[in-house]
Amino acid sequence: IIVWLHQAVLNFNAPGAIETECRDRYFWVSMDVGFAGHVPRFEAVVENGVHIISEAHASMCGYTLNNLNGQASLRASYFSCYTENKNDSNFIFKLNVVLTDHTGRENKHSLTENCTLPVDWSSKEILCEENYIEVGLCKAGNVNPVRYADVVLSDKHNTSWPAALAFAQRSAISEWQIMFLNQDFQSLDAMSISDARRMGYMLDSTPNRVVFRSAYNQTHSIDGIAVEVIHATVFFRRKWAVVMLDTSAACTIAPSSFDGVILHWRTPKVMTPLMQDFSRFVSRSIELGAHAQLLDEATRKTMGYVLGEDGQVVHVSMPFGAPGGYRMSLVENNVYKESYKAFLCYEHIYSHVFTDDTEIQTRHRHRVIFFSPLTETLPHEEVFTVYLGSFASDVELIAIKLNENYLSVTDAIQQHYFITKIPHTNGTHGFIIKVPFEDKSVNKVYLGEGLLQYSVEINYTLNIIKQNDTFFHHVSVVAHVNDAFPPDVSAFCTAQSIIFRINHPKQAGLWEVCVGHQALTSDLSRQEGYILKNDSQSMTLEVPLFTSGYIHEDITLRNFVGSFEILIRDSKTLEIHKRITKHCYFQSEELTVCSTDGMMTVVATTTKTWPAVPPSSTTLLDRSCRPKATDETRVLFSFGVDTCGTRLMFGEGYIVYENEVISDGGVIIDQESAITRESKFRYLSIYETDKYVKIELG
Structure with a gap:
């Protein structure tokens, strides 16, 4: 048997070993490599030697290589690089098919085919191959390209061609050049044919046609949702005229x-x-x-x-x-x-x-x-579509298990799972089940960088009807969604609050908005005094000044910085993926703040008595604790909760720190040099805490 297989591989003339065919726009050669298991090498033969047709250069030269089900094939455009062209109607292909046997020895078979064009060329032909785009145009004489240019120039919808014409007139030389409209649809980029070839493009002039070829995703191509477009114009100067040929192309890439x-x-x-x-x-x-x-x-x-x-x-x-x-x-x-x-x-x-x-x-x-x-997931529909088959006619599906959820087929259908039997023409059949991404049986894991993974384990219970013999099949399916970023958040300041606007993410239920360690809910908002609004596009959170969660920094007599932070976390793992902190300047005449490091800061006004108390005369309970700053009407104190005479009182589940800003009055000399006595002044500052720091004015 081994000898027979070896002979079958080497016998290139055996029926079905190598097939060739001239088709209407390309030459096709195919070889059955099922026995050998080695993919053949194709070589183009020219007068000065051979050129290996590799994947790297196939798209530039108009070749397409395939290996499917043990069948290796080559498709060669009639305008491919090493093809002899006779007046654009006869094309001669000279190729070597080289196969390596199991010993490593190369065996070569040479073939020559003469293909005659069966269908005349159209004025313009665009071929969207698997690996390249090819454009062919008739030269002047068959169809006048200048007339086509006149049509394009007069087209009120076309804005790029006049700019291209002006550019070509300025820069055209006797050498052929190619001009691309760049991705911004505004700027033009021209280059010589040799420069274009170095970038992977191919431009050729045949007896009657101009041929332009490009691989997909070249520098000058523009990818849309489903279409790749190349805006390309070939131009050159002929005596006193500029000849322009529109070699633009568009191919569906979906x-x-x-x-x-x-x-x-x-x-x-x-x-x-x-x-x-x-x-x-x-x-x-x-x-x-x-x-x-x-x-x-x-x-x-x-x-x-x-x-x-x-x-x-x-x-x-x-x-x-x-x-x-x-x-x-x-x-x-x-x-x-x-x-x-x-x-x-x-x-x-x-x-x-x-x-x-x-x-x-x-x-x-x-x-x-x-x-x-076998498993087709449709991310835009957010559904797993899983095919299982094929089975003989006596096999039935009786139940499925989605992760830990066991359902008979009847129960699954009643719960709105799509399960259907797919008959085939050969008498066999398969089964299809659809599971929405948001189904409770589907696991979701955020992998970072906007990548969300959905997965589900499906266990099928099948039965052979005649023998009543049950068997099982297990499938694990995974899908990735690339646009699952945490929601966008914007924030701005008002005179008395900070407002956050959180856009609803595409993946509902994946993210939670949190204040501290608590999820932001309507109940939490009411409890803390926040204002929460929701619509179809976004959620708005307004946080009034001095509500829970603020951090107060850079406190002066005139203003301070109030900061508030919200968190975006994974609703399942509780991992924090985004922190948004907004800092705002606020003004306040009176303020009492206690920071987490046990420091109290008090801004108090002394104008509530008559006559007013000089701010410089104030102290805390400990008379040695004087203001850090004063102006004409206000004082600023900063002190630790265990200093300056601060009193400590315990309640049921809370602690109260209390101090006073006082002035006992005294003899001063006013601006009229009269001797008067100050009014007495007391300002009570209380800090009460149970779970967190909380400041009250008194």
Whole structure:
């Protein structure tokens, strides 16, 4: 058997060993490597040697490498780097397929294929391949690019082309150059063709066409939610004229989605900058293909493919396991698993029509990859969708266990869990269950940096009906949400309070707002005298001055700094993830504050007697404790609670510290040089505490 396998690998001429095919826009070569297990190396052969087609350079040169289910393949654009081009209608491919056997020895097979273009080129062709974007334009003579430029210049919706024209006129030389509109949509960046190639772009001039190629996520590309756009213009000077060719492209980059039964893909019907004046846009055809061939409507329906439009959006869908795809199996921990992958081709042909009914036609193609993982989570829907299968017709699902919550299928459905049986065309079936992220059985863990992890353990109880033999299957599924940051908080000062505004986070229930170690609730607000308001967008907390939780600092005779802190913590682990402290300046005529280090600070006014008491005459109970600062009407004392004659009294669960600011009166000389006597003055300062420091004026 070992010898036979070895011979099968080396026999390149055996049926099915290597397949080649000229398709309408590319050359395809495929090789079955299931026996060998080694992925072949592809080499392009030219007169001066060979060039290895590696992943690193494939996107720049117009090649796509794949290895799926033991089938290694190469797709080569008709305009790929090392292809012989004869008048843009015949293309000669010379390749080596190199395979390493189990001994490490390389075996090489050379092939040459001559491909004839089966469908004429459109004026402009855009190909959105798996790993690159390719744009091809007719040169002047077939379709006049200057006329197209005139249309774009006259388009009232287009703001970038006039700036590009002015830039090209200023900087154009005889050498070809390429100009990009940068990500700010304002600035232009031009470079030579050699500089562009060093950055990973490719620009080539063939007998009748100009070809521009770029990998995805290049420096000058712009990523939208679902579309990648490249604003690129090729220009050069020809005698006294500047020739400009619009090589802009746009490709849908959103992956397919899977709802457990159907795979879906969506794309805009037309995308800027490919067409900006929709009054001149005419859609000619929208088609779908499989196995490199476009399908008619009857064939699509037979295969289960759906192609439809909804306004300016095109929808493509196909059922799991439909013809044209690959079902992939694997076994993990003695458990059989299966997924499905399909490669389809989407083509849209549309035109820009002139007033004289002539037109410029664009052929826009997407290589669409449909892929269904075994477990598909939809973060935007916040639902786990878990597929289990496939099973023979005599296997039934009788119960599930979500973490520690055991439910029969009937009970689970009654509790609004989505559980359904999925039949397959081969007579087998599978099961799908959907579990919302916010279900009580789902565990949530905040991992930091905005990353939230959801996980659930699912235990299936299944039964073989004929034997009444029960067996079990366990699945652990995990999903991550990347935008689970703690809520944003803003704060501002008023004359008598601090106000915090807390935006409601996207992940409800994950975060708690706290004052100290207590969660902020309506009951806590009423108890402490806070003002709490809530609406659909945010929560507002107003903290009046002198309510519990303030810290008083930098106290002077005129003002002080009041600070208040709120915390954002994980509602489950109670780990603090954000502290927000607001500092505000407040004014107060009288103030009594006791800090946590046992220091009392008192600001008192002495104008309440008649005549007024000179502030400099005041002391505390201990007459040696005099003011730290005074002015015409007020005094400031700062002292420890165990100094300056402070009295200590104990109550039931609390302690009272008491001192007095006093002036016993005395003989002074006023401004008229008359001898008078001061009024007596007493200001009682009390500090009462049970759980925390609390100051009362008396």
